[in-house]
Amino acid sequence: MLILRFCLLLAVATLLPSWRPLAAQVAAGVPAPFDFVVVANGTDLSEVSVPELRRIFRGEQSIWPTKQPVTVVLPSARADFTDLFARQALGMTRAAMQRYWLAIVFQGRANPPVPQDSAAEVLAYVQRTPGAVGLVPAVTPGIPKSLVIRVKN
Numbered sequence: 586m587l588i589l590r591f592c593l594l595l596a597v598a599t600l601l602p603s604w605r606p607l608a609a610q611v612a613a614g615v616p617a618p619f620d621f622v623v624v625a626n627g628t629d630l631s632e633v634s635v636p637e638l639r640r641i642f643r644g645e646q647s648i649w650p651t652k653q654p655v656t657v658v659l660p661s662a663r664a665d666f667t668d669l670f671a672r673q674a675l676g677m678t679r680a681a682m683q684r685y686w687l688a689i690v691f692q693g694r695a696n697p698p699v700p701q702d703s704a705a706e707v708l709a710y711v712q713r714t715p716g717a718v719g720l721v722p723a724v725t726p727g728i729p730k731s732l733v734i735r736v737k738n
Contacts, residue, residue, distance in 0.1 A: 621666075621673060622723050624708060624732040627653050627715035632735040641718060642674050643685065644695030649716060654696075658707050658719035659686075661700035666722050674720055708732070 623633060628649040633641070640646050646655055659682075660667040671682040689695045701707045704721040711717040711732055721728060 620669060620723050621720040621736075622725070622728055623718065623720055623734040623736060624711045624728065625718040625734050626711050626713075626732060627651055628718065628734070630734050632737045634737050638736060639675060642720075644689050644698070647695070653716035656696070656714055656717040657698040658710050658717055659698040659700050660704075660707065660720075661702050663702040664704070664707075666704065669722075670720055 623638065629651045630649070641655065642657060642659075644657060649655055660670050662679075664670075668679055671677055671679045675682055675685075677685065686695075686698055690697045699710060699717070701710055701719070704725040707719040707721050708725070708728065711719050712729065718734075
């Protein structure tokens with residue numbers, strides 16, 4: 586089990602390499618507009634607040650109201666929206682996101698996130714996986730309305 590966990594940590598680490606620092610606006614705590622659509626499968630949620638969303642994407646929620654386990658889908662380093670995702674969804678840099686997930690998985694506090702290389706791959710994974718949740722850029726074409734969870738302010 587420990588070897589499997591270590592291999593998963595290495596996989597996540599290789600998919601989330603060196604990171605850029607946040608813009609001064611975000612570092613100062615000024616909220617940026619939310620440029621993503623939350624997509625989830627089998628959660629029974631129609632809307633979520635930004636703090637609730639951060640708890641989900643920080644691995645702090647492990648079960649949905651439907652009793653389905655939460656599967657967090659994150660953009661990999663190959664995805665062109667990883668920096669924006671880390672900043673807007675988690676309020677941290679990509680480096681901080683990597684360190685955070687490595688720590689909580691290594692400590693056994695959460696299952697490893699599932700990295701995907703593009704918005705299309707995030708959508709496809711969420712569609713076929715009950716309990717999966719991800720964020721895709723709002724400009725992503727073909728987002729199924731049945732998967733969308735509205736973000737309330």
